[in-house]
Amino acid sequence: MSIDNLIEKIREKQNPSVIGLDPRPDYIPPYILRKHIEHKGETLQALADAYFEFNCGLIDVLSEIVPAVKPQSAFFEYLGPPGVEAYAKTLSYAKDSGLYVIADVKRNDIGSTAEAYSEAYLGNVKIGSIEKRAFDSDSITVNAYLGSDGIRPFLEVCKRDDRSIFVLVKTSNKSAGEIQDLTAGKEKVSILVGKLIEELAADTTGAYGYTRIGAVVGATYPEELREMRKKLKKTFFLVPGYGAQGGTAKDAAGAFDDRGIGAIINSSRAVICAWMKTGRNGEDFREAAADEALKMKDEMTRHLSV
């Protein structure tokens, strides 16, 4: 699905937020972890099975509240091949639940290597007479340090198969500026990356005025977020840094256009670890996540008109 579909899902749910599925062993309710370790021992497979059960529970409740989820590949790769299988199953489960699925993989490469990543996450794998999906996502995150050679192969598959990507423009971390804030000519590197992607995707502008290449722009730099919104009028923003990383709904508001669209705000830990605050040992992890996701929706909508 494209950015247009994402915008429509945001409107349906009246909620411009995306939940990051970032499991870690200590984020899994103890009863789930115990069950799988009893069944398969202290193995990578047991943890991977626990991650998948946790994700399915979260997706079941979140698919009623949010338009999208963003599973973070690193936490699944941490468990080796069984973890990657749980990642693939999570992407498919989220997609089957009607969510827009952003695989947060931050892949980057050139030529046939970038093509392989594109087909793996956004396109199809051809085997003899058969075509299959390797990883079932609508969109992935991409790092653009390699320039347009590292973006075009992804964009081609997006156009062919109606998908989108989000390119890292200004990240939410403290040292983001070391490279992204360097000034070349009159502009910062981050702005130049933003202009590069807006230009590359110019012929993919959809029904709401946004192209197939979105930008990752952190909520932790609110002034820059507003500046980016002005300079990159056709680029949809994926905004990390809300909640646990310190960004507020007011900070994130600058990511939206005058119509109240053009961005989606990510929260992870606050939602998926909400069970840790209720004193029920994780047995209520679904309800706790749903409550927190609704709280975030309220905070976001109070600062916006969606």
Place this chain on the structure above:
Amino acid sequence: MSIDNLIEKIREKQNPSVIGLDPRPDYIPPYILRKHIEHKGETLQALADAYFEFNCGLIDVLSEIVPAVKPQSAFFEYLGPPGVEAYAKTLSYAKDSGLYVIADVKRNDIGSTAEAYSEAYLGNVKIGSIEKRAFDSDSITVNAYLGSDGIRPFLEVCKRDDRSIFVLVKTSNKSAGEIQDLTAGKEKVSILVGKLIEELAADTTGAYGYTRIGAVVGATYPEELREMRKKLKKTFFLVPGYGAQGGTAKDAAGAFDDRGIGAIINSSRAVICAWMKTGRNGEDFREAAADEALKMKDEMTRHLSV
């Protein structure tokens, strides 16, 4: 293993080259592909099994000739979870064959996410009382667009577990310069990234004067390669772009220091696809790869004293 171990392996083999294991369906000798498709049908698993058999054959002969291999994750992710399992098995098989193993994954992230990648590829995964390796590599490639927050978590694991990473500084592709050649102050972004990693790793300088953070610098920009060698005296170089991408042994020579060390040159397609030129339908893929690897060794050593 660290950069010191890599340098020692280069000296043992008298060969500063690394072979990229970049399989694609059409790179696999037809008799291998046929066998696995007959056994498991037109499935991702059949292709993954074929990739692994091809890699093992290559590793068996190459481990006598080269010090290192660099398996490219994208081509395995292309096959979904079964491909990632073949990737993990390939890394382990190469390591068990005594090779220095560089997982070309170009990962990048911050905080606990970067830690997850670090432990997955360079460290250990903890499950209850047990520690396991998820992916068995000595080194990985890393994209540094996120700044030092995106490098430190990897460096910490390198120090703890005696590993190394290679950070993308100047890539070998045509559009590399769009971001990497932007001039900020008096220096190009690529040089500033190089200086950043040399500074971050300053306290990890090993027996040969090189730190635990190497740099990826393409052979396709020979003048810059020489300039980088002068400016980054403590940074070991991984040099792509030789052979199929147009870089020659003479171009790559600028990556080495006065002692003839300090770099390793990558070749992929020319070696792993050498069987396509012998007219024997791939039955001689091992011998053809060995011949081509020896030819590259000769070309490299003619331009260097190793």
